[in-house]
Every structure is written in structure tokens, then in C-alpha cells.
Amino acid sequence: MKTHLNTLYVTKQGAYLAKDGAAVVVRVDKKPQLRLPLHNLDGIVVFGHVGCSPALMAAAASAGVSISLLTEYGRFLAAIVGFTSGNVLLRREQYRRADDSEKTLALARSFVQGKLMNARTVLLRAARDANEGERKETLTATAKRLSGRLVEVNQATTTDILRGLEGEAATQYFAAFPSLLTRPAKAFNFTKRSRRPPLDPINALLSFVYSLLLHDVRSACEATGLDSVVGYLHRDRPGRPSLALDLMEEFRPYLADRLVFSLVNRQQVTASGFETQETGGVVMDDQTRKRVLVAWQERKQEEIKHPYTGDRMTVGLLPHIQARLLARHLRGDLDAYPPFIWK
């Protein structure tokens, strides 16, 4: 049984990661700060100007520890993974399904269903706790609209129609996003989703947490033996981890969005922790970034009962379980892929 292993995040600029025995050593100004055995880790995520020795890259790749390189602000740049592992038959089946438009549609539909169901639950839960009438109304109305979309998704006849529906649903969902925030502070004035660059603090938070989630989901795909670049809902594009993006959809509302608005609502992040750059892009300062990372890591430690398998597990293990359920479906052990649906 796969256990939930930890991820090491290095945000200290100028730090250097080296291999020592079977462990990774983080050095700052040539002084060792932290020494962790590789077998306790699932992944290493480094931000910005952080060096990494070739020996460590090789050791991590062979130990199945993925290293993701991100910019200081959390945009994904590159990943270091070892030889493509896993079962070649599984991969072939994954590619075959990607070439079959009907099977692609069925899988893409599952991912969108998962996303919409979870987005709906996030809105309805917030509506239950909302005491102002207006907010409650917006949240329940949007949840209802998403239910309508869900019906259309089930009837979609092509993947393109499905992609269109997903886009519309996302716009509606993000339109209701301000109502998820209980303290409508002026700086957290969110109107719509913007990225590359994010134009306000909420978008900066969303983009950052999405890239953390992508690292985890991508590692889960690779660890399961799936090819993370051949997806169903997302089209192939050089360098794009389409399958990881597909699998990530169902986790976005549950893992990422909920974390973002609870950080804001609990005032764990404040407007002063963000700065606007000349380009108009908004970035967070070091302290805020660290707070988000701590919150993200703690969130993954929480326990949940998996709605499909019924097992108790940590939240951080969910992407691995979903990747395995997908693999079981591809192998023909499951008739359909059951997306993670938060209840």
C-alpha cells in the first residue's frame, strides 16, 4: 500500500540541494540547514534561484522522488523524473483510448463531472454557513446553474462541446467566487479569473495553489505508471501535462479553491502580503508564500474517507488513489472511471 509521503519545499533563495548518502541536504551559504532521507520523501519542489546537484537529481529520479522547478512565484518551469516507469501495456492502452473519440469523451466527461460536482458542493457548503441573504442567494443560484450544466455535460456528444460547457461552468463558478469570501476586504476584490500574470491577490493565490496541486497530481500519474502528458479533456500540446491537468480538475474546488478562501476568510493572509509588479501582475511576499505552503501541507495531512473505496486516508493520498483508479479502468478492471466526489 502506498503511503502518503512528505514533500520538501525550498523557497530560500540561493539555497543549494545536494546528495549525501541516501539523503538530500539543503545548504544555505554552504551551511547544511536540513538533511532528509530520500525514502521519506515523495517530491521536492524548489522555487526560483535554488541549485540542485546532478548527483541528487539522479538519486531522486531513481528513488522515484520527483523534483519540480518553479519560479519564485510558483509558475511551473520543469520537472526532473527518471526513466518512464510502469507498465508499457497500461501506457499503450492509455494512448489507444486517447485516439478513440468515444472513449476520450467518456473519460473527459468523468473529469468534468467530478469538477462540477465538487464545485457545487463547495458553493452549497459555503451557502449553508452564510448568514447574509444576498451571499446565500448568489451561492445557491450558482450551484443550481452548475447542476444544469451537469445535465448538459451528461448529454454532450463531442469532446469539444464538453470543453465549451466546462469553460462556461468555470466562468459562472468564478463569478460566484467573491461570495465565498466572508470579509470582502477591498484588496481582495476578485472579479474574474486572470492568470499569466494573475491581476489580483486572489488570482495570485489560486495560481500558486494550482501549481502545487499540479506537482502532486503529476507525480501521482507518473508513480502509477501513466503518461502524464497524454490526456483526454486537455488536448496534446508539447510540454503540457494534459493527463495531470485532466485528473486535477476534480481536485481544484475541493483542494485548492477551498484552501484559498479559507486562508483569506481566516485572515491567515492579508492584503499587505501582496505586491503589484510593473507588469500589473500580483505576487505574494515570502512570508505569505510560506504561510500558504504550511496550510497546504497541513491540509494534506487531514484524514478523509474515500467516497468510492471507503478507505480512510490522508487528503494528500487522494491524487494517487485517483490515478490508480484510472489505471484500473484503463486495464479493464473497472467499467468507468469514478472521479473523486466530495460529499
Add this chain to the structure above:
Amino acid sequence: MYVLVTYDVSTSTPEGKKRLSHVAKACLDYGQRVQNSVFEMKVDPAQWTTCKNRLISIVDEATDSLRFYYLGTNWQRRVEHFGAKGSYDIEGPLIV
């Protein structure tokens, strides 16, 4: 599971000094040093078997000793720390 490993290696001979550094190196591959000859390790049963065999093959049982304390999975309740040289929690957020 959590294992606490402590050792005493006789350093009266050059071979003993060598054994001492080999034991320390092996322990560093599996866990963190919490005191001079005390290590805490988070290992699964397979990793533990390899680690244990490696340690036993290094020491000379006539002069040295190894002690293993099995702390299980609820080790947090069983460990308290006072004073300098705090350790990291391998299951907590790891951020540098």
C-alpha cells in the same frame, strides 16, 4: 513506523573509529540524528530490515552495541524534547 537507534562503538582501535563513522553514515541514510549516537528513523518494514542488517553487519558484537526502540506510529505521544538542538518532524511541513 518509528525506530529509535542508539549505539556504542568502541573507538580504542583505528578499526573501531572506522566502524563508528560507518554506523553513523548508515543511520544518516535512514533518519535524523537527534543526539550524538541517537537517531530517529521513519521507515517501512522493508526499509527497516535493510537498515538493521546493514547496521548489524558493521558493528563488532564483542565490543560494540546497538539498541533499537520501536516507537510505532503514535510516536508523537512518546517523545518529548527539552533543551537545544531541536529536530524536525518528518511528517510536518518541510519548508526551507
